[in-house]
Amino acid sequence: MKINVLTLFPEMFSAVTGSILGKAAEKGLLEFNFINIRDFSNDKHKKADDYPFGGGPGMVMLADPIFGALNSIDAKGKKCIYMSPRGRVLNQDMIQSLSEEGELTILCGHYEGVDQRVLDYWEMEEISIGDYVLTGGELAAMVLIDSVARMIPGVLAGEESAMEESIYSGLLEYPQYTKPRSYEGMDVPEVLVSGNHKLIRLWKLEQSLELTKKNRPDLFDAFVKNHGDFTKDEQKVLEKVLK
Ligand SMILES: C[S@@+](CC[C@H](N)C(=O)[O-])C[C@H]1O[C@@H](n2cnc3c(N)ncnc32)[C@H](O)[C@@H]1O
Numbered sequence: 001m002k003i004n005v006l007t008l009f010p011e012m013f014s015a016v017t018g019s020i021l022g023k024a025a026e027k028g029l030l031e032f033n034f035i036n037i038r039d040f041s042n043d044k045h046k047k048a049d050d051y052p053f054g055g056g057p058g059m060v061m062l063a064d065p066i067f068g069a070l071n072s073i074d075a076k077g078k079k080c081i082y083m084s085p086r087g088r089v090l091n092q093d094m095i096q097s098l099s100e101e102g103e104l105t106i107l108c109g110h111y112e113g114v115d116q117r118v119l120d121y122w123e124m125e126e127i128s129i130g131d132y133v134l135t136g137g138e139l140a141a142m143v144l145i146d147s148v149a150r151m152i153p154g155v156l157a158g159e160e161s162a163m164e165e166s167i168y169s170g171l172l173e174y175p176q177y178t179k180p181r182s183y184e185g186m187d188v189p190e191v192l193v194s195g196n197h198k199l200i201r202l203w204k205l206e207q208s209l210e211l212t213k214k215n216r217p218d219l220f221d222a223f224v225k226n227h228g229d230f231t232k233d234e235q236k237v238l239e240k241v242l243k
Contacts, residue, residue, distance in 0.1 A: 001152055002031045004105040005141055006069045008048060010034040012138045016145050024155040033073065037061070040068030049111055058112035066107065066118045075105045080124045082107045082114065083137035083144065087126030090144060092167050094127070098144075099151035106144065108137030170223045172215060174207035202237055209241040 005013060013034050017025065024030045038046045042064065049059040070080070079101050088094070098104060107114065107124060118124070129140045149155050166173040177188040191203045213220040230238060 001029070001099070001101065001149070002033065002103040003145060003149075004033045004035060004073050004075070004103070005108065005145075006035050006037050006066060006106070007108040007138055007141070008037055008110055009108075009136070009138055010036050013142065016142050020155065021146065021149050024149060024152070027154065029152055029154050030149055035069050035073070037065045037069050040065040040072070042068075052112060056112070060112050061109060061114040061118075063115040063117050066114060067121070070105070070122055073105065075122060078103055078105060080105045080107065080122045081144070082109065082119055082124040082126050083129070083140035084109060084113065084126040085128050085131075085133050087128040089128050089130060090147070095144075095147045096151055098148045104148070106137075106141045108141050110136045167219070169208075170219065170227070171208040172212045172219070174204040174211070198233070202233055205234060206237045206241060209238060213241060 007013070013032070017032055021030060025032060038048050041048050041062070047062070048065050049061050052058070052060045070076075079098075081098075081104060083106065107118070119126070127140075127144065129143045134140060164173065177192060181188050181193060189203065191199050194200070209220070209223075212223065224238070224242070227238075
C-alpha cells in the first residue's frame with residue numbers, strides 16, 4: 001500500500017517509520033510519501049494559512065498549497081482522507097476496509113482547519129480518531145496509519161496476533177503474563193502453566209468476556225447477539241459470564 005501524507009510537519013512521522021512499519025516498508029509492503037504542504041506555497045514566506053472569511057478565531061489553511069500538493073501526486077479520484085474532529089469516528093471496520101485500498105492520501109490539518117473547497121473538490125472523507133480536539137492532524141494520521149498498516153497481510157510477524165487482539169475479535173483481550181511465574185507475591189494463574197490447551201482456551205475466553213462486559217458493555221451485547229458457533233464448553237462459559 002502506498003501512503004501519501006500531506007502535512008506541515010513531515011518530521012513528526014519518524015514515529016511511524018521506525019520499528020514494525022519501517023520493516024514493512026523495507027519489505028515493500030508499504031511505501032511512505034510525506035509531502036510538506038509548505039513546499040507548494042507560492043508565497044515568498046512559504047505562508048500556508050490566512051484569516052477566515054466572515055471572521056472568527058484562528059487561521060485557516062490555504063487551498064492553493066494543498067491543491068498543488070495533491071496535484072503533484074495525481075490524487076484526483078483516489079482515496080483521500082482529511083483527519084478531522086468533524087469526521088466519522090474511526091473503528092475497526094473502517095480500518096479493515098481502508099487496509100484493502102492500494103493507495104491512501106491523508107491530509108493533516110492545523111489551526112482552525114482547512115479551506116472547505118479542498119474537502120469538496122478532492123472529495124475527502126473526514127475521519128476523527130475520537131471525540132476530542134487535537135492541535136493538529138499528524139497524531140491522528142499516525143493512529144490511522146498504524147492501525148491500517150497492521151491489517152495488511154505480512155506486516156505483522158504472526159497473523160494470529162492481529163486476529164486475537166482486543167476489538168478485532170469483537171471482545172477485549174484476556175490478561176497476558178510472562179516470566180517470572182511469581183512476582184512480588186503475585187502468581188501467574190495456574191491454568192496458564194497447566195499445559196492443558198483446552199482449559200487455557202476456555203480461560204482466555206472467560207477472561208475476555210468478563211473484561212468486555214465490565215469495560216465495554218456495548219461490545220459485549222453485540223458479541224452475545226452476533227457470535228458465531230460456540231462449542232458446548234464455550235457456551236457454558238458464556239452462560240456463566242451472563243449470570
Ligand atoms: C484545532 S483542530 C481544528 C478543529 C476545528 N476548528 C473544528 O472545530 O472542527 C486542528 C486540526 O487537528 C486535527 N484534529 C483535531 N482533532 C482531531 C480528531 N479528533 N481526529 C482527527 N483529527 C483531528 C484536524 O486535522 C484539524 O484540522
